[in-house]
Amino acid sequence: MLAAIGADSVDDLFAQIPEPLRLGRPLALPDGMSEAEVYERLAALAARNEDAGSQVCFVGAGMYDHYVPAIVDAITQRSEFLTPYTPYQPEISQGGLQVMFEFQTAMSELTGLPVSNAGLYEGPSSVASAGYLAMAATKRKRFVVSRGLHPHSRETLATYAVGYGAELAEVELRDGETDGAALATAVDGETAAVFLQSPNFLGAVEQVEALGAAAKEHGALLVVACDPMTLGVLKPPGECGADIALGEGQPLGNRLDFGGPSFGFFCASEEQIRRMPGRIAGETDDVDGRRGFVLALQTREQHIRREKATHNICTAQALNALGAMVHLAWLGREGFRELGELLVRRTAYARERLAAVEGVTLLHEAPVAREFAIRLDAPVERVLERCAERGIAAGYPLGRDYPEYEDGLLVAITERRTRAQIDQLAEALEAAVHAELGEFVAHSATNSPTVEPA
Amino acid sequence: MALTETPMQAERARTIYEKSKPGRRAAVLPEAEVPETPLAELIPTDLLRAEPPRLPEIAEPEIVRHYNKLSRRNFDLDSGFYPLGSCTMKHNPRLNERVAALPGHARLHPAQDPKRAQGALELMWLLQESLGEICGLPHVSLQPSAGSHGELAGLLLTRAFHADRGEERTKVLAPDTSHGTNPASVTMAGYEVVKVATNERGGVEMDDLRAKIDADPDQVACLMLTNPNTLGLFDENIAEIAELIHKAGGTLYYDGANLNAVMGHSRPGDMGFDIVHVNLHKSFSQPHGGGGPGAGPIAVSERIEPFLPRPQVVRRDNNGHGPSFDLDHERPKSIGRLRGFQGNFGVFVRSYAYILSLGGDGLAEASETAVLNANYLKARLAEGRAGERLPVAFERHCMHEFVLSGKPMKRELGLATLDLAKRLLDFGFHPPTVYFPLLVEEALMIEPTETETKESLDGFAEAIEAILAEAESDPERAKQAPYTTPVRRLDEVKATRRPVVRQSIS
Numbered sequence: 039m040l041a042a043i044g045a046d047s048v049d050d051l052f053a054q055i056p057e058p059l060r061l062g063r064p065l066a067l068p069d070g071m072s073e074a075e076v077y078e079r080l081a082a083l084a085a086r087n088e089d090a091g092s093q094v095c096f097v098g099a100g101m102y103d104h105y106v107p108a109i110v111d112a113i114t115q116r117s118e119f120l121t122p123y124t125p126y127q128p129e130i131s132q133g134g135l136q137v138m139f140e141f142q143t144a145m146s147e148l149t150g151l152p153v154s155n156a157g158l159y160e161g162p163s164s165v166a167s168a169g170y171l172a173m174a175a176t177k178r179k180r181f182v183v184s185r186g187l188h189p190h191s192r193e194t195l196a197t198y199a200v201g202y203g204a205e206l207a208e209v210e211l212r213d214g215e216t217d218g219a220a221l222a223t224a225v226d227g228e229t230a231a232v233f234l235q236s237p238n239f240l241g242a243v244e245q246v247e248a249l250g251a252a253a254k255e256h257g258a259l260l261v262v263a264c265d266p267m268t269l270g271v272l273k274p275p276g277e278c279g280a281d282i283a284l285g286e287g288q289p290l291g292n293r294l295d296f297g298g299p300s301f302g303f304f305c306a307s308e309e310q311i312r313r314m315p316g317r318i319a320g321e322t323d324d325v326d327g328r329r330g331f332v333l334a335l336q337t338r339e340q341h342i343r344r345e346k347a348t349h350n351i352c353t354a355q356a357l358n359a360l361g362a363m364v365h366l367a368w369l370g371r372e373g374f375r376e377l378g379e380l381l382v383r384r385t386a387y388a389r390e391r392l393a394a395v396e397g398v399t400l401l402h403e404a405p406v407a408r409e410f411a412i413r414l415d416a417p418v419e420r421v422l423e424r425c426a427e428r429g430i431a432a433g434y435p436l437g438r439d440y441p442e443y444e445d446g447l448l449v450a451i452t453e454r455r456t457r458a459q460i461d462q463l464a465e466a467l468e469a470a471v472h473a474e475l476g477e478f479v480a481h482s483a484t485n486s487p488t489v490e491p492a
Numbered sequence: 493m494a495l496t497e498t499p500m501q502a503e504r505a506r507t508i509y510e511k512s513k514p515g516r517r518a519a520v521l522p523e524a525e526v527p528e529t530p531l532a533e534l535i536p537t538d539l540l541r542a543e544p545p546r547l548p549e550i551a552e553p554e555i556v557r558h559y560n561k562l563s564r565r566n567f568d569l570d571s572g573f574y575p576l577g578s579c580t581m582k583h584n585p586r587l588n589e590r591v592a593a594l595p596g597h598a599r600l601h602p603a604q605d606p607k608r609a610q611g612a613l614e615l616m617w618l619l620q621e622s623l624g625e626i627c628g629l630p631h632v633s634l635q636p637s638a639g640s641h642g643e644l645a646g647l648l649l650t651r652a653f654h655a656d657r658g659e660e661r662t663k664v665l666a667p668d669t670s671h672g673t674n675p676a677s678v679t680m681a682g683y684e685v686v687k688v689a690t691n692e693r694g695g696v697e698m699d700d701l702r703a704k705i706d707a708d709p710d711q712v713a714c715l716m717l718t719n720p721n722t723l724g725l726f727d728e729n730i731a732e733i734a735e736l737i738h739k740a741g742g743t744l745y746y747d748g749a750n751l752n753a754v755m756g757h758s759r760p761g762d763m764g765f766d767i768v769h770v771n772l773h774k775s776f777s778q779p780h781g782g783g784g785p786g787a788g789p790i791a792v793s794e795r796i797e798p799f800l801p802r803p804q805v806v807r808r809d810n811n812g813h814g815p816s817f818d819l820d821h822e823r824p825k826s827i828g829r830l831r832g833f834q835g836n837f838g839v840f841v842r843s844y845a846y847i848l849s850l851g852g853d854g855l856a857e858a859s860e861t862a863v864l865n866a867n868y869l870k871a872r873l874a875e876g877r878a879g880e881r882l883p884v885a886f887e888r889h890c891m892h893e894f895v896l897s898g899k900p901m902k903r904e905l906g907l908a909t910l911d912l913a914k915r916l917l918d919f920g921f922h923p924p925t926v927y928f929p930l931l932v933e934e935a936l937m938i939e940p941t942e943t944e945t946k947e948s949l950d951g952f953a954e955a956i957e958a959i960l961a962e963a964e965s966d967p968e969r970a971k972q973a974p975y976t977t978p979v980r981r982l983d984e985v986k987a988t989r990r991p992v993v994r995q996s997i998s
Contacts, residue, residue: 039868039946043889048860051867051889054726055758065756066625070851073587080845084596086611088604091595099603100832107519109552115589117570118563123579123922124783128984129977130917132505133566134782137559140507143994147545153993157784159637162832170680190832197801197828201648201681243539271531273541286832295592296612297602297833298637299785311991317783320987325972329505330979334987340640340672341928345685350676353638357781360559367508367548367555373519375544379531380524386534387526405535426608434603457525 090294093426094459098409098450099239099434100161100188101288101297104267105454110291110364114357124317124352128332129324134356135331138319141363148269149283150276151305155316157359158351161286164302165191165233165263166198167315167349168282171306172231172259174313174348179204180228184216184249186238187263188286189439195233204230214242214402214411216249225252231282235263236272240411240436241385241448242404246278254279266290266303266362268407270378282306291365292358301355301362312338315349377453381408385451388460392449395464397471401436401446409450411436411443414467416474418447424470430463432470500565500978508548508558509995518552546997565978566782567922573948575869577893577925577937578671578722580752580774582858585849588777588842597841602833606818612837613817616805619844620789626751626855627768628761629791633800635835639749640673642769642788643716645801647681648827649767649792650714650743652799656825661713661742665704667696669722669929671749683713690931693886694723694895696733709740718747719763720754722929723886724866724893724939734764743767743796748788751775752941753863753892756856766793772836776843787839798825803834861942862892865949869940870894872953877960881905885932892941898934905963907970909934912959914981915973919955 090103125131138156145154158164209221232253236244250260261282262275267289275283288300320334340347389410401411418435425432436446574581620632636642664683666674675685689697715737720726746765752775760768772778773786803819881901898909913923925937
C-alpha cells in the first residue's frame with residue numbers, strides 16, 4: 039500500500055503535523071485487552087451497581103423501570119438498524135425512514151397533535167428546544183414555567199436561555215398543582231411560552247386546559263411536557279390546547295441505562311411545522327411512482343440554512359425511537375390503554391396503602407396516574423437508607439430539588455411493581471419511619487433531659 | 493429505460509398502520525391484582541381521554557416480519573463499505589453491545605444514590621480520564637448528547653468564561669467551510685457568526701483571520717475549527733492561529749469530527765485548543781443507529797473548568813480509605829444542566845469498552861491505519877479514469893480523509909457528483925459525502941476508516957472506474973441510477989413543498 043501511495047513509511051504520512059505538535063510518546067492509557075478481559079472488567083464494574091433487578095425500584099422522576107419486551111431487543115439489535123448513518127441516501131434507507139414516519143404517526147396519535155418530528159436527544163433538552171421555537175414564533179423572549187415541570191427541564195431551559203437571551207419566571211405549586219391565579223398573573227404580552235407538565239413532577243394530573251387559557255389570552259404558546267405512558271388514559275395535550283407536546287421517551291421501549299440514551303419526542307400544531315427542530319421524515323414518490331420516504335423540510339436544517347437554521351440538532355435518536363415504535367406496536371391500541379389503566383389502578387392502590395402507614399401522609403390530594411408524592415415524619419434520606427438495606431429503592435427524595443418539600447418522597451409505579459412489592463414497600467417505610475422516630479426520641483431524651491415531651 | 497422490477501421494488505411500501513386489523517394484538521399484560529375501580533372514580537372524567545390512540549392492532553409474528561422486512565430496505569455498515577466523509581463509519585464491535593446490556597448497566601436507575609452506583613460512576617470517571625488524555629485537556633464533561641450539543645456547550649462555556657471576567661463579547665469566528673451545525677450552534681448561543689476565508693488547502697486563510705480579529709479584537713469570543721481540516725489536511729498554522737485568538741482574548745474550540753486522524757499522534761490541547769468535543773459515535777465506535785444515539789463529551793482547559801455543566805462526576809480520595817465516586821452538584825460557576833440526569837451512559841459503556849480493547853497503542857494504530865487507508869484509496873483513485881475525471885482537490889498526503897472534485901467528470905461526461913453517488917448504490921457501496929465542502933466544486937469527501945481491508949478499497953476504486961467507463965458510452969445509465977435499490981430516485985421537493993409527515997388513519 040505504501041508503494042502505491044509513494045511513501046516510505048506510515049510516519050511519512052504524519053509528517054504534515056509540525057514536530058512540536060506531535061505527541062512523541064504513547065498515550066498514558068492501559069494496554070489493549072482481549073475481548074474476554076474487557077468483558078470481565080466491565081462486568082465487575084456493573085456488579086458494583088444496584089440496579090432495578092437487584093433492588094425493587096419505586097424510583098421514577100422521569101425515567102421508569104418498565105418491562106421492555108424481547109421483540110424490542112431483537113429488532114433494534116439487527117445490523118440493518120444498528121449500524122447505518124443518518125438516512126442521507128434515501129434509496130438505501132427506506133427501512134429507517136419508514137420507521138421514522140411510523141414513529142411520527144404514533145407520537146402524533148399519542149399527543150393529539152398533527153405533526154411530530156423523528157425524535158430529539160431526550161426530555162429536558164427538548165423542553166429547551168421548545169423555548170427556541172416559541173421565541174421564533176412569537177418574537178418574544180420570556181418564558182413562564184410551572185414548578186411542576188421536571189427540575190432538570192427547568193434547569194436545562196435556564197442554561198439555554200442564557201444563550202437565547204431569554205428570561206424565566208417560575209410559578210409555584212399549590213396543593214400539588216400549578217397555582218392558576220399565580221400563572222395568570224405571571225403571563226403577559228411579552229411571554230413567548232407557558233411551560234406545564236402533566237402529570238407534573240409531583241405526579242399530579244394538571245388542569246392543562248384551564249391553566250393554558252392565560253397563554254391563549256396573551257398570544258403565548260402553550261408547551262406541555264407529558265409522560266407518554268399515561269397517554270393511553272389521559273386526555274392528550276393536543277385536546278387541551280397545547281401548541282407543543284413533548285417529553286422524555288424512555289418509558290417507551292427504552293431501558294434505564296443510568297439515564298440514557300433514550301429519546302425526546304416533540305409534537306406541534308400544523309403552524310409550527312417549518313420551525314420544528316430535528317429530523318422529519320416525509321412521504322413522497324420515486325421516479326417510477328413508487329411510494330417512498332425521505333427527510334422532509336430539510337430547508338430548516340443546519341447543512342442548508344447554517345446560522346439561520348431553526349435548530350442545531352441533527353440527531354434523531356433513531357434507534358431509540360425504533361425501540362419505542364416496536365414497543366407501541368407490541369402493546370397495540372388496546373394493550374396501550376390497558377397498561378395505562380393498570381398503572382392508574384396500581385398507583386391508586388399504592389397511594390392508599392402508603393397513606394395508611396403511620397408517619398406517612400400524602401403531600402397532595404390531586405389526581406395522579408403513575409407516580410405520587412408523600413411526606414415522611416422522619417428524615418427522608420435516612421428512611422431511604424433503611425429501605426435500601428431491605429432491598430427496596432423506595433422513591434425519589436423531593437428535597438434534592440425542592441427545598442419546600444424536604445420531607446417529600448416521590449413514589450413511581452410500573453407494571454413490574456406487583457401488589458406484593460407495594461405491600462413490602464409499605465412495611466419497609468413503616469419500619470423505617472418507626473425506627474428513625476424511635477432513635478430521634480431516644481436521642482432527644484439523652485441530649486435534652488430538661489425538655490419535657492409535649 | 494425498460495427494466496424489470498426487483499421483488500423488493502414490486503412490493504409497495506405499507507406502514508404498520510395499514511396492516512392493522514381490529515382485535516389483533518401481541519402483548520399480554522400482568523393481572524391488575526388490585527381493585528378494578530372504574531377510572532372515572534380515580535381521575536376526573538374531563539382529564540381522561542375518550543378513545544385510546546389509534547395504535548396498530550397486530551400480532552407479534554406480523555410485527556417481527558414487518559420490521560425485519562423494513563430492515564432489509566436499509567443499507568448498513570455491517571453489509572458493506574460506507575466511506576462517508578467526516579462521519580467515521582468504523583466497525584461497531586458486538587462486545588460493546590453485550591457489556592452495555594448487562595443488567596447492572598441497563599437497568600440502573602439514573603437517580604440511584606451514588607453510593608449504590610459506584611461502578612457506573614467509576615466507569616464515567618475512567619472514560620473522562622481517558623478522553624482527557626487523548627485530547628490533551630484535563631477536564632471532561634460527558635453530558636452533551638451529540639456533537640452539536642457539545643458545540644452549544646462549548647459556546648455557553650465561552651460565554652460564561654467571558655462573563656466571569658466582566659466581558660460580553662459578540663462574535664464567533666468559523667471557517668466558511670465549517671460543518672453546518674457550527675453556525676447553527678453559534679446562533680443558538682446568542683452569538684454572531686463571522687466567516688473566515690479558507691485557503692486552497694482547506695486551512696484558515698491567515699490574512700483574513702488577522703483582518704477579522706483586528707476589525708474588533710474585543711468582540712472576538714471564540715474561533716471554531718476542526719483539525720485536520722475539512723479537506724483532510726493538517727493545518728500547519730494551528731499554533732499561530734491559537735496565539736492570535738488567545739491574544740485577542742478569545743477561546744479556541746475544536747470540533748472533534750476529525751479526531752480519528754490523530755489519536756495518539758497529536759492532541760487538540762497541545763495545539764492550543766481550550767474546548768474540544770468528541771463524537772463517541774465516530775472515533776469511539778458507538779453504532780450510529782440510523783441517526784442516533786451518540787454522545788458528544790467535551791474536554792476543556794483549566795481556565796474553562798469552573799464553568800463545566802452540572803453535575804460533574806468526581807473521585808473522592810477519602811483520606812486513604814480507598815477512592816469513591818460521586819456526582820458534584822456544588823459548582824457555583826457552572827453553566828448548569830444541558831439535559832436530564834448524567835448523559836448517555838449506555839454510549840459511555842460502549843466507548844469505554846472500545847478504549848479498553850484497543851489501549852493507548854491500539855488507538856494510535858487505528859489512526860495510522862485510517863490515514864494509511866485514506867492515502868491508499870486516494871492513490872488508487874488517482875489512477876486511470878478516476879485520476880482524470882475526479883482529481884483530488886489538493887495534491888498532498890492526506891490524513892484520514894480526502895476530497896475529490898467531480899468538475900471534469902461533469903464537464904466531460906455530463907455526470908454530476910450526485911449521479912456518480914446514485915450509480916454507486918447499484919454497485920453495493922454507500923456513496924461518499926457529496927457536495928461538501930462547498931469550496932470544492934462537485935465535491936466527493938471520502939473517509940474509508942481503519943475498518944476496511946485493501947480488498948474493499950480496491951473494490952471501491954474498481955467500481956468508480958467501471959462507472960466512469962460506462963459513462964463514456966452511456967452517460968444516461970448513471971443519470972437515471974439507481975436501478976436495484978428498494979426505490980429509485982425520490983422526489984424530495986414534493987416532500988418539502990407539501991409535507992406528508994404521518995400516516996392517515998381512517
